[in-house]
Amino acid sequence: MMKARCLLRAPYSSSPLVSSTLHRFCKPGNKFASQNHTLAFSSSVSSSSVSPISSSPSPLSSHHKPQVPLFLRPPIYSATLSDLTNFFNWGKTLASSVGSSFEQIDNGPDATLLLRELKWFLDDAVEDSSLILHLGTPQNERFLSMEVRLRAGLDQIYQLWKQRIEERRPLQYIVGCEHWRDLVLSVEEGVLIPRPETEKIVDLVEDVVGKCGVLREGLWVDLGTGSGALAVGIARVLGKSGKLIATDLSPVAVAVARYNVERYGLQGSIEVRQGSWFDPLMDLEGELAGMVSNPPYIPSKDISGLQAEVGKHEPGLALDGGVEGMDHLIYLCMRTSTMLKPGGFFAFETNGEKQCNLLAHYLENAAGSNFRDVSIVSDFAGILRFVTGYRK
Numbered sequence: 602m603m604k605a606r607c608l609l610r611a612p613y614s615s616s617p618l619v620s621s622t623l624h625r626f627c628k629p630g631n632k633f634a635s636q637n638h639t640l641a642f643s644s645s646v647s648s649s650s651v652s653p654i655s656s657s658p659s660p661l662s663s664h665h666k667p668q669v670p671l672f673l674r675p676p677i678y679s680a681t682l683s684d685l686t687n688f689f690n691w692g693k694t695l696a697s698s699v700g701s702s703f704e705q706i707d708n709g710p711d712a713t714l715l716l717r718e719l720k721w722f723l724d725d726a727v728e729d730s731s732l733i734l735h736l737g738t739p740q741n742e743r744f745l746s747m748e749v750r751l752r753a754g755l756d757q758i759y760q761l762w763k764q765r766i767e768e769r770r771p772l773q774y775i776v777g778c779e780h781w782r783d784l785v786l787s788v789e790e791g792v793l794i795p796r797p798e799t800e801k802i803v804d805l806v807e808d809v810v811g812k813c814g815v816l817r818e819g820l821w822v823d824l825g826t827g828s829g830a831l832a833v834g835i836a837r838v839l840g841k842s843g844k845l846i847a848t849d850l851s852p853v854a855v856a857v858a859r860y861n862v863e864r865y866g867l868q869g870s871i872e873v874r875q876g877s878w879f880d881p882l883m884d885l886e887g888e889l890a891g892m893v894s895n896p897p898y899i900p901s902k903d904i905s906g907l908q909a910e911v912g913k914h915e916p917g918l919a920l921d922g923g924v925e926g927m928d929h930l931i932y933l934c935m936r937t938s939t940m941l942k943p944g945g946f947f948a949f950e951t952n953g954e955k956q957c958n959l960l961a962h963y964l965e966n967a968a969g970s971n972f973r974d975v976s977i978v979s980d981f982a983g984i985l986r987f988v989t990g991y992r993k
């Protein structure tokens with residue numbers, strides 16, 4: 602079945618404390634609007650190396666087993682259509698009771714969006730998702746007694762939806778995946794849910810490698826890879842000859858990124874290394890053709906004002922950028938010229954205009970004139986978001 606899912610997620614920089622204009626958007630003509638995500642993933646990863654979806658946060662262990670997204674789990678549970686209709690009606694009532702209260706508190710989702718999410722949740726939980734269309738419409742007894750195959754037990758389905766509303770647990774953590782560009786990436790607690798604005802970095806890389814074969818064939822890095830979204834997106838753009846190293850400090854992120862790399866069959870192109878920023882790349886000083894990063898950039902004081910789905914559930918390690926939000930960005934820029942080879946390209950994501958201006962100024966001045974063509978690039982919503990350039 603064709604999916605039309607756009608979670609209209611707020612960029613995490615869109616806390617009311619940061620900017621009320623940076624909120625919810627969905628890229629026009631979003632590529633995943635017609636994506637059948639069950640086809641997007643390869644099923645080559647052995648099920649023994651991953652865990653089923655849990656309803657509690659993952660432990661931080663270096664032997665972390667990533668969770669299997671709900672839509673990939675076997676449909677080993679069942680319920681009657683009547684039971685599922687009861688769940689659907691209960692879930693709708695719970696979602697409707699939210700009204701616009703979350704929106705007023707912290708710019709969170711309103712009832713309309715939550716009702717849409719309820720359908721997407723069932724879309725992933727029910728094996729034959731065409732049945733969802735019939736829930737809530739009058740049906741005869743025979744139809745209601747039909748058995749439906751489910752990917753989670755009905756009790757767990759109730760529990761997960763309660764968590765969505767009462768704990769404001771993001772839907773992506775509940776279903777264990779996020780649609781991003783033409784990908785469906787596994788995500789779970791401990792890993793940032795990739796945002797639509799970050800997709801543009803892949804487009805920027807596609808542009809530069811389209812103009813320069815040397816960059817296409819060189820070695821790229823994605824620093825702070827999280828789910829591996831940028832790494833997987835860029836490796837697909839680089840093509841067969843592409844080589845990329847993705848790094849992250851978080852063991853959960855490293856495990857999830859490796860899982861996503863394997864699911865897309867990119868083990869030959871992407872290596873995932875654990876460690877702080879350039880520490881795992883000391884062997885590659887001056888050898889990188891390209892460097893991208895979406896580092897933590899929220900000013901520390903703004904974290905407490907973030908939408909609950911973000912501030913309460915997404916990892917602080919992925920969000921907190923220090924007092925002005927620039928600690929990691931400046932640190933990365935300080936090392937960019939020694940890590941890139943001459944002519945190498947970089948792209949950094951920021952919180953918005955102010956950080957872009959500060960960073961561009963730093964790269965053009967304090968960083969010792971090592972760069973050329975430093976540019977500020979806007980995201981799909983027209984917000985100045987990225988700083989790009991080349992090493993001289």
Ligand SMILES: C[S@@+](CC[C@H](N)C(=O)[O-])C[C@H]1O[C@@H](n2cnc3c(N)ncnc32)[C@H](O)[C@@H]1O
Pocket residue numbers: 793794795796799824825826827828829830831848849850851854876877878894895896897898918919920
């Ligand atoms: C804003 S998230 C971006 C994740 C992913 N690249 C994306 O765009 O969805 C920042 C990432 O940086 C990682 N990180 C934070 N501090 C780090 C450090 N010192 N070294 C390496 N990675 C770090 C976090 O674990 C997180 O995965």
